[in-house]
Amino acid sequence: MVAHKKVSVARLKTGVERVSVSIDLYNEGSVTAYDVSLSDDSWSQDTFELVSGDVSKTWERLDAGSTASHSFILESKVKGMFHGSPAVIKFRVPTKAAMQEAYSTPILPLDILADKPPEKKFEWAKRLLAKYGSLVSVLLLVTLFIYMITTPSKSSTAKASKKRR
Template identity: 55%
Template sequence: FPYSSPPKHFLMATAPLIIFTIFALFGVSSLTAAAETPFVVAHKKASLLKLKSGTERVSVSIDVYNHGSLAIYDVNLTDDSWSTEIFDFVAGNTSNSWEKLDAGSHVSHTFELESKVQTTYYSAPAVITFRIPTKSKLQVAYSTPVPALETLAEKTVAYKLDLVKLFSLCRSCLHSMDPIFL
């Protein structure tokens, strides 16, 4: 066999093609691996309800969504960010668990607290732990944080003052525009 090397222009043309093929294979394999995983999103929200007795209730709701393509197992939700010095537990529990959360589904958990003191309270995100069949290590996700809660605050007086300021500002704006429309 006489051996002859390929022409230089052939090597120059195939080198980028080989490099492109290698990167394409890595890209496709990483996309395939990423597509076959759970994607957990948790949304935590709290609302204040002032009762006639002068107390205030905080209703906390946490929604856990599995937006991935695999089911997750041994799902545990824990929200221990509510201080017992500031809140009394009225209904429900700050933790919950589910055996399985299928792909594309969601679960909700709610509980109620009662404010004991007037304060601005910052709650930490809830922690969600779960297992997936392809990994032995426990997975962790966090909920969205709740904006600052002003418990037992005198909101009505501040709101009324803001309305008075707004109306007086609008009225002065209208009086200054009168000559323009004449």
């Protein structure tokens, strides 16, 4: 059983940040896992408030080679660094009597409600230009070339009108 824990942080307003947590389970084994339970208790109720979802989830079975996902959303109103622990996955396989235990990938430390410097004006435009500028210029040149080839020139239209007379 392999589990990957992902976290994204978005600032809603001053003093409140929303933390979205997503955990993906992959049954990489060759047999079906039964009584699969996921628990992520690293989110302290003193620091985080559960907005939607639940920090735990159970599945009756997870077939070999299949995946399952679980997500929940928290809000934080306390400023500071947060170090989360991996989520715990417990499951049973038919070949072993004891419950098996697996852990998700850990998350990087989160700097909740950090004082971020304001983004400079046109900084996003500079990043877009640096990332996609060459692609846009090539597409414009190709479009201009096709336009020049497909549109008749003034001299050829003048010649065609003289031939009709």
